[in-house]
């Protein structure tokens with residue numbers, strides 16, 4: 001068994017990869033692009049002997065252009081969310097969609113079509129993409145715009161259509177680095193799901209302690225200097241102590257006079273905190289966990305989630321840490337994109353080497369509830385379940401089967417592969 005070689009991808013190497021693909025016509029090379037390699041699923045892994053080259057894009061990490069008037073940015077795919085956010089930090093613009101880990105790469109964000117705590121209002125990552133370029137199975141660079149049919153298979157395509165090089169995104173205005181957030185406890189699952197579904201705030205997250213079943217919701221909007229500090233808010237705000245240590249930053253010092261006014265008459269629930277600490281909580285940073293991350297439609301969610309909890313309890317396994325619940329809005333057209341209207345639920349377990357039957361059983365339960373498992377984190381679902389959970393999966397398979405290059409029998413299916421594509425026959 002020969003382990004795959006590692007190829008660092010940067011524009012000169014892309015020429016090398018192109019020629020390797022073109023020269024290996026009769027017996028195509030097998031490649032897999034990897035970003036920050038944080039996915040807990042098997043989409044960034046390969047089966048023994050199945051891959052010739054792992055293609056790392058970490059050197060592709062530059063901002064190609066940024067237009068501060070229109071809020072458009074073009075970034076190389078190896079840049080991380082953290083690097084891009086820090087580049088934009090004093091520009092008044094920010095990414096529309098932020099996953100809870102900021103160490104992931106832009107290529108990984110496109111490939112899993114990631115989503116944040118504001119899916120109902122901003123959609124998923126691909127909804128903010130204007131155009132992207134990638135190296136296809138024919139060894140040629142392709143530039144595609146939103147609306148191009150290929151776009152639907154590359155975004156949420158888990159690296160199985162090619163190696164993404166540049167991504168052009170539209171940004172959102174971010175008037176301050178703070179969020180005004182309200183956190184409160186709830187006594188029943190029904191109440192919690194109802195608050196999450198009906199709350200009109202942009203950012204919403206629910207947390208359930210699996211053992212004690214205590215629950216809380218945090219929701220809020222980004223602070224704007226004018227609106228978030230209205231008179232009524234000033235009477236309610238509780239200022240997070242962390243804010244003081246950031247008082248030297250430009251944005252904070254202009255906010256400080258208004259914030260100081262708000263020290264009086266505080267409500268225990270409302271706080272102003274740095275948006276980054278809300279969007280990327282520390283607790284999400286650890287790796288080496290099994291994530292069982294799935295969605296459930298709004299209808300029947302309470303009963304179905306209770307049944308999933310009961311199944312986990314009956315198995316004797318204990319999730320670690322809190323269960324994360326988010327609201328998902330409209331589905332987009334990308335074939336393997338995860339979000340669809342309902343709730344996203346992420347339950348994390350200690351890592352174990354041997355496959356537990358629990359996770360396949362849970363995946364089948366999710367299928368029977370018309371939900372879906374998040375493929376970026378999946379390790380154990382069966383092809384049968386995924387085909388039912390993702391009705392547009394057959395469109396993806398059609399795009400994967402295209403023969404792209406003249407007389408040569410190559411297409412994405414011959415060139416790009418992973419453990420994930422073998423397991424699910426994609």
Ligand SMILES: Cc1cc2nc3c(=O)[nH]c(=O)nc-3n(C[C@H](O)[C@H](O)[C@H](O)COP(=O)(O)OP(=O)(O)OC[C@H]3O[C@@H](n4cnc5c(N)ncnc54)[C@H](O)[C@@H]3O)c2cc1C
Pocket residue numbers: 032033034035036037038039040043044057077078098099100101103104105106107108109111112113114115116157158159160162163164165284285286287376377418
């Ligand atoms: C702690 C934690 C928190 C998370 N929170 C969220 C969240 O809030 N929301 C959410 O939606 N997801 C979340 N995820 C999932 C994560 O965002 C995705 O798994 C993402 O794809 C990881 O990006 P990466 O750069 O680490 O990619 P990798 O793990 O390296 O690869 C992931 C996939 O992307 C492909 N890929 C990577 N780069 C390229 C490229 N340049 N060209 C083509 N294909 C490429 C790979 O082939 C692979 O299929 C979380 C994951 C973790 C570990």
